[in-house]
Amino acid sequence: MRTALxxxxxxxYQRSDLxxxxxxxxxxxxxxxxxxxxxxxxxxxxxxxxxxxxxxxxECGAGDGRFAAGVLRTLAERFPQVFAATRYLVYELSxxxxxxxxxxxxxFGDRVExxxxxxxxxxxxxxxxxxxxxxxxxxxxxxxxGDGLSExxxxxxxxxxxxxxxxxxxxxxxxxxxxxxxxxxxxxxxxNLAIDEWVARVAGKLEEGFLIxxxxxxxxGELYDPLRRPNGTLRGFSRxxxxxxxLGQPGECDLTTTINWTxxxxxxxRVGFEVVEFxxxxxxxxxxxxxxxLELRLRQVDSExxxxxxxxxAREMILPGGMASSFQVLxxxxxxDYTD
Numbered sequence: 001m002r003t004a005l006x007x008x009x010x011x012x013y014q015r016s017d018l019x020x021x022x023x024x025x026x027x028x029x030x031x032x033x034x035x036x037x038x039x040x041x042x043x044x045x046x047x048x049x050x051x052x053x054x055x056x057x058x059e060c061g062a063g064d065g066r067f068a069a070g071v072l073r074t075l076a077e078r079f080p081q082v083f084a085a086t087r088y089l090v091y092e093l094s095x096x097x098x099x100x101x102x103x104x105x106x107x108f109g110d111r112v113e114x115x116x117x118x119x120x121x122x123x124x125x126x127x128x129x130x131x132x133x134x135x136x137x138x139x140x141x142x143x144x145x146g147d148g149l150s151e152x153x154x155x156x157x158x159x160x161x162x163x164x165x166x167x168x169x170x171x172x173x174x175x176x177x178x179x180x181x182x183x184x185x186x187x188x189x190x191x192n193l194a195i196d197e198w199v200a201r202v203a204g205k206l207e208e209g210f211l212i213x214x215x216x217x218x219x220x221g222e223l224y225d226p227l228r229r230p231n232g233t234l235r236g237f238s239r240x241x242x243x244x245x246x247l248g249q250p251g252e253c254d255l256t257t258t259i260n261w262t263x264x265x266x267x268x269x270r271v272g273f274e275v276v277e278f279x280x281x282x283x284x285x286x287x288x289x290x291x292x293x294l295e296l297r298l299r300q301v302d303s304e305x306x307x308x309x310x311x312x313x314a315r316e317m318i319l320p321g322g323m324a325s326s327f328q329v330l331x332x333x334x335x336x337d338y339t340d
Contacts, residue, residue: 002138004250006093012251013136016096034313036293037285038070044288045071045127046079048210055209056123058089061133065090065101072108088112091121124207131214134264135256137194140174141234144183149175152188154247162247184226190234190257196267203271203334211273211332214281217259233258264330273332281327282318290317 005012045057059068068090075083088111092098098114105112115121141152143166151174155165169175177191202211223229236243238253246255265275277284294314298307319325 001255005136005138005255007251008095010251012254013094014096015251016099033316034310035070036290036297036310036314036317038067039074039293039297040285040288040290041067041129042071042074042079043293046075046082048127049079049082049085050125052085052125054085054087056087056089056126058091058121058123058126058128060091060118060128060130061136062090062092062101063094063097065104067131068101068112069104069108072105072111086111087123087126089115089121089123091115091118118201121205123205126206126209127212128202128206128210129212129214132216134192134195134198134213134215134259135217136254137192137198139190139192139194139234139257140170141188141190141232142169142174142178143188144178144185146185149178149183162250164247181220181224183224184230187224187226187230188232189224189229190232192257192259192263195259195263199264199267199273200271203268203273206334208335209333210276211268211334213264213330213332214327215259216327217261217264220260220262223258223260261328261330265332268332271334273334275330276333277329277331279329280325281329282320282325284329285317290314 003011006014008014049055057071062068068088072083072086072088075086088108090098090101090105090112092101092114093116095116098116102114141164142149143152145166149169150166151169152164153167154162157163171193173193174191177193178189181189183189199211217223223233234246234255234257236246236253236255243249243253246253261278265278268275279287291314294310297310301307301310
């Protein structure tokens with residue numbers, strides 16, 4: 001999964017010949033669906049601003065910079081004091097996406113910094129934000145057999161096709177992780193050990209502020225329910241459709257899994273984060289002022305087509321059963337009085 005997504009030469013996220021985003025691509029994230037997504041989060045960020053002369057917003061897995069542009073424009077237009085204090089850091093592994101982000105954010109000059117290496121990111125106070133980042137972390141895939149846990153590896157068959165092959169666990173952490181869950185024989189689950197490492201890395205940089213995570217996930221009890229998820233959640237996307245064989249064309253499609261929110265919260269607690277808010281994305285956006293943002297923007301546009309587009313995108317963000325209702329927002333806070 002790591003190679004298929006992030007290989008420098010042929011990884012899905014590294015390729016410049018693929019149209020990944022939008023209607024013509026493989027998927028549409030919330031910033032592509034509506035400018036209201038970034039604007040509403042900008043309002044929320046402004047409420048978290050603590051009045052300091054300088055603070056940072058770090059966007060992790062920033063893609064082509066669309067969300068960053070929406071946040072910065074909203075802050076500049078309606079929260080000038082916050083904008084003046086804001087240093088925006090774009091972290092993105094994909095060279096292709098980082099190039100696009102640089103082009104999109106050129107109007108904000110030296111207020112924006114760009115990083116492909118997270119170790120170089122330095123922001124001790126402020127916000128670390130990600131949207132659909134954790135679901136793209138490479139996972140371990142394990143299966144419960146009559147003889148206990150085995151890990152599913154990728155091998156070649158006699159015709160040089162990629163196939164699954166069971167073997168011994170690659171890490172004792174996998175067995176320890178599964179002790180907390182009653183897995184049934186034949187059940188397959190994905191274990192995202194990188195989540196714990198990611199939260200710890202953020203905590204190592206952030207002395208005071210917030211870790212805000214937007215993604216699609218479930219609590220552990222639902223995610224590892226053998227009746228609901230007997231084969232796990234690993235899946236591929238291409239042209240907005242599911243890919244039946246995730247091993248069939250590595251580097252050609254997006255790969256993802258549903259994240260374990262119980263794990264994310266627990267990882268945060270161990271390094272000094274407390275949960276401030278956890279809600280479905282639609283509920284979060286409503287509480288953060290999406291409808292107020294819609295009203296403001298409707299007054300700023302003249303054409304009926306623009307007004308219809310805004311209203312339609314707002315409905316997509318909040319309609320029951322829509323895309324936003326299957327996503328969640330987790331806000332965790334880290335205070336300066338925490339000691340490791």
